[in-house]
Amino acid sequence: MCEALPLRTTCDYLGARMNDRLLKFERDAGTLEERLVAGLAKIALASRQELFRAGVESGVSAAQAQVLVHLARDGPATVGELAANLAVTAPTVSDSLAALERRKLVAKERDRADARRVLVRATAQGMKLGESLTLWPEFLVDGVSQLSDEEKSALLRAVLILIGSLVDRGVVQRARMCVTCSYFRPWHSPGAARPHYCTLADLPLAADALRVDCPEHVVAEPDRGRTARAAFSHRSATS
Ligand code: SF4
Known part of the structure; x- marks a missing residue:
């Protein structure tokens, strides 16, 4: 097509069209920031789904699983500390703790160093479950190792x-x-x-x-x- 006259005009036209398509194609893909955030969101979703799946198999919700994993890994903590470390609200932690307490997976006790502080700790059964749930990020470890x-x-x-x-x-x-x-x-x-x-x-x-x-x-x-x-x-x- 570029061989016919006016050759330059035709080639310029085709080049401009190609350029328009390319720009639109790149625009449709989203900005670099948008694509990075979309990728991070996919990883977060996969992690949450995996924790949810592991939790369901063990009979606890994803939120309860997160609390148990934290207590098993880092030891007793107050509700406020759990909320801060898990980046959720104190009422959310309290809901999870109430459910875990009913199942005797956690227990509350006074801090021996400061009687005003109430600590939550995993029971022996909760510790066992929390430790088994800490294995959930293995799929991510595999991915990162690549x-x-x-x-x-x-x-x-x-x-x-x-x-x-x-x-x-x-x-x-x-x-x-x-x-x-x-x-x-x-x-x-x-x-x-x-x-x-x-x-x-x-x-x-x-x-x-x-x-x-x-x-x-x-x-x-x-x-x-x-x-x-x-x-x-x-x-x-x-x-
Ligand atoms: S987080 Fe603080 S205490 Fe832990 S290794 Fe780093 S500097 Fe040391």
Whole structure:
């Protein structure tokens, strides 16, 4: 078709049409941000479905399963602590606890160190179930293990920065990440293979070793979600 005259006009016309189609095709796909969020939503949905499936098999709801997993993994906690750590409201936690208590999977007790605090703990039966439910993210571990080391490092970096920004905006109440911890000293030794430092462990930390869910975490005041970006950008700035 491009051989007929006016050749240039015809080719320009076809090129412009192709360009229009391409632009529309790319527009229809959504912005990069929209596609990333859609992908994250798919992973979140798959995780929730998997937890729901594991919970149904054990006779508990997904919300109850989350509470049990938390208690089995991190030990007794108050309702407020559970709500903050699971990023849900206290009434939601209370509903789950009432159902779990009826099934004798959790029990309440006074904190021996502070009698004003009421702690919830998993019973022996609840502990067993909670430990079995902690296996649910295996399908994600399998997926992540397919990534290259470089991709895993980049993903950890992106996840920490993203959660850090959610902490800053109050969407995530307690992230339990190194970058929001009062023991964290970013860039304690710039240029070293392990440039950061945990003053609790008294040990240096490599960027790839930063924790996402540390039981020893003590929230920095004010919470330092934005340190997540700083923990990585300093390296870029100095390298
Ligand atoms: S206590 Fe845990 S979260 Fe805090 S800096 Fe040390 S390893 Fe990181």
